[in-house]
Amino acid sequence: MLPGGSSRSLWEILVANVFTLFNAIVFAGFGILLALGRWQDALFGLPALMNTVIGVVQEFSAKRTLDRLAVLNAPTARVLREGRIREIALDRVVMGDLLVLRTGDQVTADSRVVQTDATGPGGLEVDESLLTGESDPVRKRVDDEVLSGSSVVAGSGIAEVIRVGADSYAAKLTAEARKFSLVRSELRSSIDRLLKWITWALGPMILIVANGQMQAQGGWAVAIGNGQWREAVVGAVAAVIAMVPLGLVLVTSIAFAVSGVTLASRKVLIQELPAVEGLARVDALCLDKTGTLTTGEMVFDAAHVLHPVAGWERVLGAIGDAPDANGTARCLAEPYGGAESPLPVATAVPFDSVRKWSAFVLAENGAGVDPGTWVLGAPDFVLGPDAGLAEDREGASADPVPLALAGDLAAAGLRTLVLAHSPAALDTDAEHGLALPAELQPVALLTFRERVREDAAQTLGFFADQGVEVRVISGDDPRTVAAVAREIGLDCEAGFDARRLPEDQAALGEVLERERVFGRVTPAQKLAMVHALQARGHVVAMTGDGVNDALAIKEADLGIAMDTAAQATKAVARIVLLDGRFDRMPGVVAEGRRVIANIERVSMLFLTKTTYAFAIAVVFGLLAWSFPFLPRQLSITDGLTIGIPAFFLALMPNADRYRSGFLKRSLAFAIPSGLIVTAALIVLHVVGDGLGDFSVTDMQAASTLTLAGIALWVLAVLARPVSPFRILIVLAMYAGLALVWVIPLTRDFFEVTWLPQPLALLVLGIVATGIVLVELLRAWHLRFTRAPKL
Template identity: 65%
Template sequence: FHPGGLRVTGQIPFDSARKWSAIEVGNDSGAADSGVPDPGAPDSGVPDPGAAAGLWVFGAPEFVMHGCTHDAAGDTLAQAGDRAEDGLRTLLLAHTPSTDGIDPEEPTLPDRLQPVALVTFREQVRDDAAPAMAYFAEQGVNIRIISGDDPRTVAAVAREVGLNVTTGYDARTLPSDPDELAAVMDEHLVYGRVTPDQKLGMVRALQSRGHVVAMTGDGVNDVLAIKEADLGIAMDSAAASTKAVARLVLLDGRFSRLPGVVAEGRRVIANIERVSKLFLTKTTYAFAVGLVFAVLAWSFPFLPRQLSITDGLTIGVPAFFLALMPNTARYREGFLRRSLLFSVPSGLIVAVALIPLHIGAQQLQPGGYDTILMQSASTLTLAGIALWVLAVLARPFHWLRIAVVLSMYLGLAIVWAVPFLREFFQVTFLPEPLAWLVLTIVLIGMLLVEILKAWHTRVTAER
């Protein structure tokens, strides 16, 4: 301040809800000089220390000028609106030479404030923001931009990053009812003048509609929403409290990292579901085979080492590679239900296929084939259908997945083609009648798996 005995006699810190801060300036006695000219008046050419006395307010123009009815207030708000439409953040410095003091507990502004200066800032949109928004749009991720700034400014910035919006929604008119708020959130993309409590309410409203919500921010006013979100993301420049409640901190502050985060999360979750179906299928048919053959009093159709062929080629090796491959499938609720609806029936198809094999073999060869032939036929039947289950779960096909599936079929052929492996696993080539029986049962099993997959897709898509 200009020398002359003036000092700050009171202050109101900035608050993100009321959108302004203020200081009171008085003389050495602590009182403002009510007789000094307004600082907006023409300059007399002589510096007047008393011109700085009074109440100074700095904040969002419509909040600072709220309740002011003079012409200068209307003109200032119009200028501020024009700049907001151009994407500029606008703040207003206002003054009144006399004040009765502001209660720090319940601060309210007088209606005689005079505008002194408009201060504007242009947002510097990050170079990687638009590509990140485009990626999320391609992946079906819905974007909502919420800010404490003027909704017109926020809308202008949103257009710069590729969002198709004309105006922003003024959060001062948002409903307080959660259901009504959720309905508004479904219709509008951009929101301005949002308070911290409203940000929290918005997150909860979206979650109430079944959405998985990620929230990014860097300010203290974002803490509540980031903590409540399913995935809270803080920028590197964020306040310490914001980083403390976030699940993820972008250390380099680049939005371009977010598509990678989404892709990695989807890969992990989707591949876990895919691999779990393989393991649950194996668990089902292993239990069912043991139960069926025990009830029918038939000898168990495999040696432990022969089960190593089916386990390794249909589950162990392919599961390792499938778990590491890219997968862009979106997360959906009902993981366990979807897995069981496919795995239990597919496991039963594999297990039940061994019953007609043994009955048919008895018909083809009175007295039955010898043990090694029946074990070889059982191994080929189980492996043939289980490998088709693998092929179905590997869809949609990608060249890497196709390579994995074909490699497993090749591995099965190698076991029979290499004499050392045939001897080790105690398997052999089948006589023609038994080979045709195995092929017929495997083809029928593959058809049943395809029917199961079509039914599973329809049923799970309805939820």
């Protein structure tokens, strides 16, 4: 069994999201007002409840995704028990079981090979690219280990299970990747920090407000004696709840959710909603070559003819058309295959990853092809000193030109094979097994390259324009990786061999700042590279598709998996490109920018309210003035100046580039604007008392209009630059405020009234002054932040 328990249980998630000091204060106020029969003033409890539900759902969704994580895709294992081959569930595989491995199977447990068909021309070859990142298959002999998560690509065999469950290689990777963590989000961390500050400030503020409201009713004893304590409690609850930015988390979550739906329609899956902002902040993008920049397929590049022999092109076509051709050989079918009649093959030897060559013997001339032995394989193994028994063959090629040319082509990052011919037959009786014949003549050097994704160059160009540094990381040969990097437009003469990378994080970071292309990178090194870049202050995105990429993808600030990725890699990635189109990335960047810019705009609205709520509570509490609003009247201003417009503003188009310092910029505007509103209400209270003996309802209505008038202009400032839709939103909010006074039902429900003329003129003057001050604040804020116009 794979290890379970990746994160907090559902109960732990509920406790963490429900039983908070923030919720305790909000729901305590909600309960107090319901107990007093003032349900009209308890409307603030609904958005608080929605915030809690959203938090629980988001974290539980992330938990379920991680708990479903599994490296293995195979649903069953094939074992040999009691002399019979049986299909059993993975959790029933035990130590000592004999796995029956066939071409196409995935290895389901770490095992030791006990038997292969290597005595014949084939053998057991395993693709370990999902585990190691290296694309070449690995030949397995008796007593070699095969790891869970790898796949059999050629041959067959039997292997004894030596590790199961948590001890297996794949399970260890899974266990590391399963550990619960949330994506790093500047928006979320900043908002969480604000909520933490506000929550801890609420304690002393409650005492100040409660005492102030009791004193405003004549003191504790008087208020309790004449029953006015009820009004004092309602005022205290209104003051405390006003300090909490109830809708900020909700609007932020909605903005993320809508972005997730938008990107999903473009075949981009966002597995954790705040990740949508990630690419807008990234300045270092680490790309896995195979499966990300390339499709993982090989394509034929060119044939460099050396010594042509009759029918050599027909031979290449036969090799490409062969049913058992490997991925590289199949590339020859398109340029050279398609012949109607097969060649008269007497003996065939399939490709072997140890020999590094394949061959067949033609006993007679057929279809214009010279008879004899035709060999296709790695130049060093066919022509050079590694060519089997070459030192014992008098006719072995001594011509250095083909090998030198092959070396030059390999240095250019091309996979190179040689086609050679000999009139002699294969030596199948040699002491060391199969041996190449004498007098091998190099016919042509064939070059292959990985198929680069058509959208890769354009997408990387986009990131370059945005100031994002790209690093290509792969387990393949550095020369091959460098060639792919050059093909997609990266300036790279040679790749850096990761076997020379230092282990010290600081030294590794220095190398990463200099180099851009790396080959022979191990999974542990990929993870170390992510950490080294983060230690140097970079925001890192990591792409990949193999299990070997999973830990680095998880630890990166933003992990991105391709559609062909292993299940484990997809599960830990924050973003999955469902159709494998790399050109989706600019759209994700644009969506992230829109969210960051709009949430910053919206946060200024909420924090303005929090600022004036705290300031009013302190002033009115210390001076023992009655709180100037009922909770239901604050619902008017909250809904018209923040709640409704914030929802629309958070979802509108916005192409502003990301700049760090979200919290600093937001507070630089919100605190002064909140103090402007506070000053306006203080002036209204002081001057209003001097103008005449106005009723409590008159003063509360005047306070509501003063607050709404200035706060709506704050909205108008933050909605800039103007557009028809933004103008419509602001005008609609002004119209909504007017309707509250015009419609008798709403006027009675919210307990507001038409103002006496002196008080109305005072409100008009104060609001006009506040508007001027907000405009001056906007001009200062633009210079302070050096930002483009809002």
